[in-house]
Amino acid sequence: MISLLTQLIRGHSDWLKTSHASLSFIKISTPASGVELGKGKVLLLVFEEGESKPTLCVKTTRIYSAGGIIKKNYDNLKLLAKGVVGTKHASMFAEPLYLYDDGSLIFCVESVCPGARFSSGNEDPGPVMEAYIAWQSHLAQKSKEFKTLEGGIKLPVISQHGDMTPDNVLVFRDDIYLVDYDYAGECTLAGFDLVNFLSKMEISSETRRAYYEKYFPHYFESIGVKVESYQSLLPLYHLEEVRRKDRNM
Amino acid sequence: MDGNKDYKRTLEGIPFFSEDRYWGKAPREELEKAIKFIEENGWDEFKVRYKNKFDQTFEENRADWRFVLSLPKDFSVLDAGAGMGRISIPLARVAKKVTALDQSFLRMKFLKLRAQKEGLKNIEVCVGDIFDAAFPSESFDLIVMNGLLEWVGATERFRDPREAQIESLRIAKKLLKKGGYLYIGIENRFALSYLRGRDHSGLYFTSYMPRLLANAYSILRLGRPYDTYTYSRRGYDKLIRESGFENIDFYLPYPGYNLPRIMIPYNNLNALSYLIRYLMPSYNVKRKIVRFLAHSKLTLFIYRYFFFSFGIIVKK
Numbered sequence: 001m002i003s004l005l006t007q008l009i010r011g012h013s014d015w016l017k018t019s020h021a022s023l024s025f026i027k028i029s030t031p032a033s034g035v036e037l038g039k040g041k042v043l044l045l046v047f048e049e050g051e052s053k054p055t056l057c058v059k060t061t062r063i064y065s066a067g068g069i070i071k072k073n074y075d076n077l078k079l080l081a082k083g084v085v086g087t088k089h090a091s092m093f094a095e096p097l098y099l100y101d102d103g104s105l106i107f108c109v110e111s112v113c114p115g116a117r118f119s120s121g122n123e124d125p126g127p128v129m130e131a132y133i134a135w136q137s138h139l140a141q142k143s144k145e146f147k148t149l150e151g152g153i154k155l156p157v158i159s160q161h162g163d164m165t166p167d168n169v170l171v172f173r174d175d176i177y178l179v180d181y182d183y184a185g186e187c188t189l190a191g192f193d194l195v196n197f198l199s200k201m202e203i204s205s206e207t208r209r210a211y212y213e214k215y216f217p218h219y220f221e222s223i224g225v226k227v228e229s230y231q232s233l234l235p236l237y238h239l240e241e242v243r244r245k246d247r248n249m
Numbered sequence: 250m251d252g253n254k255d256y257k258r259t260l261e262g263i264p265f266f267s268e269d270r271y272w273g274k275a276p277r278e279e280l281e282k283a284i285k286f287i288e289e290n291g292w293d294e295f296k297v298r299y300k301n302k303f304d305q306t307f308e309e310n311r312a313d314w315r316f317v318l319s320l321p322k323d324f325s326v327l328d329a330g331a332g333m334g335r336i337s338i339p340l341a342r343v344a345k346k347v348t349a350l351d352q353s354f355l356r357m358k359f360l361k362l363r364a365q366k367e368g369l370k371n372i373e374v375c376v377g378d379i380f381d382a383a384f385p386s387e388s389f390d391l392i393v394m395n396g397l398l399e400w401v402g403a404t405e406r407f408r409d410p411r412e413a414q415i416e417s418l419r420i421a422k423k424l425l426k427k428g429g430y431l432y433i434g435i436e437n438r439f440a441l442s443y444l445r446g447r448d449h450s451g452l453y454f455t456s457y458m459p460r461l462l463a464n465a466y467s468i469l470r471l472g473r474p475y476d477t478y479t480y481s482r483r484g485y486d487k488l489i490r491e492s493g494f495e496n497i498d499f500y501l502p503y504p505g506y507n508l509p510r511i512m513i514p515y516n517n518l519n520a521l522s523y524l525i526r527y528l529m530p531s532y533n534v535k536r537k538i539v540r541f542l543a544h545s546k547l548t549l550f551i552y553r554y555f556f557f558s559f560g561i562i563v564k565k
Binding site: 001002003004024025026027028029030031033034035036037040042044045047050051052053054060062063104114115116117119170 | 308309310313314316317318319320322339342343509510511512513514516517519520522523524526527528530
């Protein structure tokens, strides 16, 4: 795979910082990846000689029959990228560059989101929430579709990342990146990511409630809706997560 | 064995190139019992009853180092020292054919059963060591020696363990097709973990000792010579070159060669720094200190010398 990949990258010199730099690869299998057959992705981070950060991220699977997840990831990312093209929010996501599928091997090439994983126990979620809310506000302005929920709450239909756990949020200085696009765009329930992120932080229930109190009103205001209490929405967010898990079993 | 009649005998359909020699973390009787249990009760019951009992796994990630190779589509593999199939099984899902070779009949019997369970008809198992296995020259695209090279010296047919290791590598070279790969997963002689744990010899600090001293110490303590040589990166490089290979790349497998979740190119300190600073969670003070130290190239340069193990990719 490496020689094929190298050949492909050489043919797209605009993907690199230096077109003729020698390349090396870090292979990463995430801890949960490979525990079961057909589950999980294998990543290759492409380093150019002398660069302190990787330039490209390649995602593939162990067996071709599991490659649907790569295509889905790539298509979802393209959809996300389309929604933010030309805006400051575009930098929150990787750039989809290429999907390779020859019937026996599948992989996609993306730009790299550099940064360290958000530390879910002791890091201030403020910058993540601000970036997320600004992105959602941008999408809400473009959205013409609304969904009326139980209790008469009307929310704009806005794409969610779908798996915005602290593990999928990278932080580099002041920049926030969302990675892993397996579910991106599948869920359009406004605020789903906000709950998903805060509920998976390793914090006390008091702190979590305080964050909900702080960020929900700000979120709803930013997407232009009036919601009396976020609490009535929590069961819906929970139900959405259950549905998402069922869909992907 | 595709018409290969160089084996001595067969037992339960498994050919023998040399005599059965059991090894493993559990006693032979326990594996015998487990195999009988599988035959009578099936794999689901086995998974529950024998969880973590043997050095086998149902996970599919043990051969993930293959992603840094460039193998042809229909590649053939020799998994030398295949054990219970941690590597043979995932490779067989993508290879044309996997030949699993191990000195232990019971382990090969287990692997044969496991292959049947997985519906993998492209795995052949045989009993033997690398010195006796008579495969045709240039018949494999990939040869795997994962956790094997350190043990091949435990034989009396060579003057010293190093000679045995070089001979095993020469055999691998002979069996590889031109452009084929040898993958070696093995410990670093100077791994930090050997300062607090036992070496392959079963004794403390022997890998750090000069060979003569380790040998004398082993004879004194165990009544047998020290024959499980490991090396530094430079030592492996020299050893592999002496066996006739020239194209050698080193990787640092993390957390270790038996579970290569991450493969870091040895020569790229930037990649190692990136991995430690950005990809490893820093949930405790020790990790935070490591992350801080990873800012220094000098620290990383030194740290590589004490990394636990190597993934060595050798191209013919």
